[in-house]
Amino acid sequence: MLDSWAAIILAGGRGSRLDGVDKAGIEVGGRTLLAWTLDACIDASEVVVVGDVVPSERPVTFTRESPRFGGPVAALLTGVDALLRRPAYVGVLAVDMPNLSMGTMRRLTDAAEGGDGSVLVDPTGHRQLALVLRRDRLMEIRPSHEAQHAMALHRLLLPLSLVEVPAVGAEHRDIDTWSDLRDLEDS
Incomplete structure (x- = not known):
């Protein structure tokens, strides 16, 4: 497992398919998606949340990308810029994936070690917004x-060689719509 990595949580989207509701504050099982x-990133040395401030019991830094709603690439890089330290790796997580766990992040950090990074893939092979990236390589591109x-995140990441880590169970599922939330709560 990597000794030093920081987490960037992407929580600043418009939530347009959720009628503009801030995803970080949506509750699943009595806890917010941010919680x-x-x-999932309990092992991170530092956490930056790119999005509006939401009450949190954990010490985190909140910031907003510029321009606001500038997309995942702008959010990711704003989050990296807000880190107090320069870790070797950064974990990047979408706030709308409540089934991600500490185990998910440990598998991703293990797979990333020594390379450009790793990315979680769903059962169809589609890359999810749960990754670990080598910070210096990210800065190069x-x-x-x-x-x-x-900018599309996949376009930014094209020059990087990322190890694909298969999702276990439902950890790849995200909440983009009210029906996604209903389906998750029903499962």
């Missing part, structure tokens, strides 16, 4: 501030 995500806005 579930923070549990960092686009200009103007190019970050609305």
Whole structure:
């Protein structure tokens, strides 16, 4: 397992398919999505949440990407810039994946060690927004501030060789719509 990694939690989307509701504050099983995500990155040396401030029992740094709603690349890089330290690796997690766990992140950090990083893949092979990236390689491929806005994350990550880590159970499932939330609670 990596000795030093920091977590960047992406929580600043519009939530347009959820009628504009802030995903970080949505409750699943009596806890917010942010609380579930923070549990998954308990091993991180530091945590930055890119999104609006939501009450948290854990020490985290909150920040917003510029421009607001600039997309996942702008959010990721804003989160890296907000870190107090320069860890070797950064874990990147979407706030809307409540089935991610400490075990998920340990598998991702183990797979990333010594390389460019790792990414969680669902049963169909689709890459999910749960990754671990080598910070210095990320900085090498960092686009200009103007190019970050609305850039697709997969495009940013193209130059990196990422180890694909298969999802276990439902850890890859995210909540994009009210029906996703209902289906998750029914399962």
